[in-house]
Amino acid sequence: MDTVSQVIQGGYCIGCGVCPFVDSSLSIHMDSDGKYQAFRNSTDNSDSKSDLADLVCPFANAIDNEDVLGKSLYGNEKNIKHDTSLGYYLNTYVGYAKVNDFRAKGSSGGLVNWFASKLLETGEIDAVIHVKDSSEPGIMYSYQISHTSNELEAGAKSKYYPIELSHVLEYVANNNGRYAVIGVPCFIKSLRLLEQQDPVIRDRIRFHIGLVCGHLKSTFFGLSEAWESGIDPDCVERVDFRHKLPGRLTSDYAIKAEGTVDGKHVETIKRVHELSTTDWGLGYFKYNACEYCDDVLAETADVTCGDAWLPGYGDDGGGMNVVVVRNTVIAEMMQRFADELFLEEIPAETVALSQHSGLRHRREGLSYRLYLKDKKHEWRPTKRVEPSNKLSYSRKKVYKYRLRLMQDSFAAYHKARELNDVSYFVSHMAPLVKSYRRADRPLMRRILRKVKNVIKKVLGKL
Numbered sequence: 187m188d189t190v191s192q193v194i195q196g197g198y199c200i201g202c203g204v205c206p207f208v209d210s211s212l213s214i215h216m217d218s219d220g221k222y223q224a225f226r227n228s229t230d231n232s233d234s235k236s237d238l239a240d241l242v243c244p245f246a247n248a249i250d251n252e253d254v255l256g257k258s259l260y261g262n263e264k265n266i267k268h269d270t271s272l273g274y275y276l277n278t279y280v281g282y283a284k285v286n287d288f289r290a291k292g293s294s295g296g297l298v299n300w301f302a303s304k305l306l307e308t309g310e311i312d313a314v315i316h317v318k319d320s321s322e323p324g325i326m327y328s329y330q331i332s333h334t335s336n337e338l339e340a341g342a343k344s345k346y347y348p349i350e351l352s353h354v355l356e357y358v359a360n361n362n363g364r365y366a367v368i369g370v371p372c373f374i375k376s377l378r379l380l381e382q383q384d385p386v387i388r389d390r391i392r393f394h395i396g397l398v399c400g401h402l403k404s405t406f407f408g409l410s411e412a413w414e415s416g417i418d419p420d421c422v423e424r425v426d427f428r429h430k431l432p433g434r435l436t437s438d439y440a441i442k443a444e445g446t447v448d449g450k451h452v453e454t455i456k457r458v459h460e461l462s463t464t465d466w467g468l469g470y471f472k473y474n475a476c477e478y479c480d481d482v483l484a485e486t487a488d489v490t491c492g493d494a495w496l497p498g499y500g501d502d503g504g505g506m507n508v509v510v511v512r513n514t515v516i517a518e519m520m521q522r523f524a525d526e527l528f529l530e531e532i533p534a535e536t537v538a539l540s541q542h543s544g545l546r547h548r549r550e551g552l553s554y555r556l557y558l559k560d561k562k563h564e565w566r567p568t569k570r571v572e573p574s575n576k577l578s579y580s581r582k583k584v585y586k587y588r589l590r591l592m593q594d595s596f597a598a599y600h601k602a603r604e605l606n607d608v609s610y611f612v613s614h615m616a617p618l619v620k621s622y623r624r625a626d627r628p629l630m631r632r633i634l635r636k637v638k639n640v641i642k643k644v645l646g647k648l
């Protein structure tokens with residue numbers, strides 16, 4: 187069997203949409219769990235198959251991993267450094283955009299759209315490939331092309347929602363121009379792999395802006411958030427996944443859901459802490475592929491931005507980015523327009539620290555998940571991380587619970603829809619969440635926390 191078919195059958199497809207672009211025997215569709223997945227066409231005939239799909243798929247190509255691609259892209263840059271969590275890098279910062287409304291309209295510090303807009307303004311590119319509101323019925327967001335800063339601005343903020351690249355790649359192939367693309371790490375990797383095979387795409391996509399990535403969500407994530415906020419999934423129009431709450435900590439953000447209730451248009455704003463489905467640590471509605479990914483910081487992107495989840499950097503609620511710069515054109519642009527930015531240089535280790543949980547899950551956790559696959563003699567993608575069983579009993583339990591939380595969330599959501607009752611989802615997941623939390627907080631830590639609380643109470647009474 188070809189490797190892409192093994193990726194698809196094994197549930198490792200992230201739905202990037204790059205393989206259908208190179209192989210007409212493949213297509214991409216939304217599955218019943220609200221995830222884009224590649225499929226072999228039923229009218230498949232072996233003549234239309236090619237080896238190209240195996241080469242461009244980020245989970246099939248075992249040779250050109252992020253280290254290999256990163257080295258060939260940036261390894262020869264002057265002053266380049268390497269870090270096992272960040273990949274190659276020139277400079278690392280925390281910061282935000284001071285000008286226009288980039289920060290106010292962005293998810294974090296607005297730097298992703300600032301970079302894209304500056305590339306347009308300085309004439310480095312003609313258009314940006316990024317994710318915006320979709321006009322297709324039943325689809326909230328999709329990849330589209332923006333040619334101006336105003337068009338770009340309309341697509342600010344993170345979309346924790348399935349997206350795929352096949353139709354924008356057709357556009358790029360048919361429309362001469364210079365493009366920048368924004369994407370999560372595996373999507374940037376697919377494009378880098380495609381660019382090795384396709385000189386037209388390579389020539390046209392000039393810049394790659396990466397988003398730090400915890401994992402990708404199915405449509406059920408946004409729909410369940412809106413449902414918990416009072417809007418029936420069939421009546422949801424859109425969810426803003428990163429609604430900022432001025433004056434609160436950056437981590438204390440909200441979601442804004444729009445839709446109809448009793449025939450009337452409504453907008454509801456809920457702090458993420460008020461909803462059960464928004465806890466990223468639980469990994470509800472996660473693509474299975476994300477459990478077999480080892481690139482957190484988009485190591486093949488020219489610049490990567492994420493949230494600065496660091497003490498002391500999120501106090502005004504305005505949003506703050508971590509930034510990893512790999513391309514000298516980007517580094518020079520940051521110097522040239524330094525007055526438009528708030529930037530503080532920080533060590534690479536501090537950037538990695540801001541993504542500590544994600545990195546641990548995709549290093550230590552991945553090694554264990556690979557071990558479990560190998561134990562069952564099942565095919566799985568080749569990763570930079572080696573399989574290992576040498577974890578503590580409690581960490582193994584944590585990773586097993588996380589797999590179950592992901593799998594059960596889909597089944598519980600389907601059942602809740604059947605019963606037309608969101609509370610079924612919440613109550614069905616609750617015992618599993620409780621067991622997971624116990625495993626994730628070992629006994630000694632729980633005892634210490636209780637002792638601390640008692641001491642605080644006693645001191646408060648004195």
Ligand SMILES: Cc1cc2nc3c(=O)[nH]c(=O)nc-3n(C[C@H](O)[C@H](O)[C@H](O)COP(=O)(O)OP(=O)(O)OC[C@H]3O[C@@H](n4cnc5c(N)ncnc54)[C@H](O)[C@@H]3O)c2cc1C
Pocket residue numbers: 288291292293294295296297298299300316317318338341342343344345346347349368369370397398399400401402403491492493494495505507541544
């Ligand atoms: C699925 C996902 C998971 C993430 N996980 C983490 C994480 O674990 N840790 C972390 O620190 N940061 C994570 N991020 C990144 C974070 O949410 C912000 O996107 C990032 O900090 C940039 O913020 P900004 O204010 O600079 O972006 P903005 O200035 O708001 O610009 C965002 C740009 O990205 C584009 N975009 C939005 N969603 C997508 C998408 N799904 N695919 C491609 N382009 C998109 C928008 O169209 C817009 O142009 C994740 C992002 C996504 C999409």
Ligand code: SF4
Pocket residue numbers: 190193194198199200201202203204205206214223224242243244245246376
């Ligand atoms: S991950 Fe992308 S390239 Fe690989 S099978 Fe899925 S859609 Fe195709």
Ligand code: SF4
Pocket residue numbers: 200370371372373399400401402473475476477479480481
């Ligand atoms: S976790 Fe990895 S596989 Fe999943 S969307 Fe992010 S980069 Fe892609």
